[in-house]
Amino acid sequence: MANNQENTSEKKKSEKKSEKKADKKQPNKIAKWFKDLRIEFKKVVWPSKKTVINNTSVVLAVVAGAAILVGLLDTGFLALMRLIYQ
Structure with a gap:
């Protein structure tokens, strides 16, 4: 039973870490999108x-x-x- 509780707590910790990573990745995706957008606008022949x-x-x-x-x-x-x- 103690082993089961340890596995559960480890899963919760890993879930929290993955949530934090997802939160950190979101602004980078938005910044990358704007950077790519700017690059594409430079390629356009106006x-x-x-x-x-x-x-x-x-x-x-x-x-x-x-x-x-x-x-x-x-x-x-x-x-x-x-x-x-x-």
Whole structure:
């Protein structure tokens, strides 16, 4: 029985040690993640200002064209519905 109690107390001690190790490892993982993130951001090839402006203007033109197209279709269907239901 004494041997069983010793094994139990040793298990508790080893569990406490492993918990302490886990607590200590957590901040290191977070710090490593931020360090890796910084390294990856340095690897990114960022577009030039001219490219960003060009791409933005293309997107705005496509959105405006789609809005005009949807507006025209809506107006056309509205006129068609008025003719049908009069």
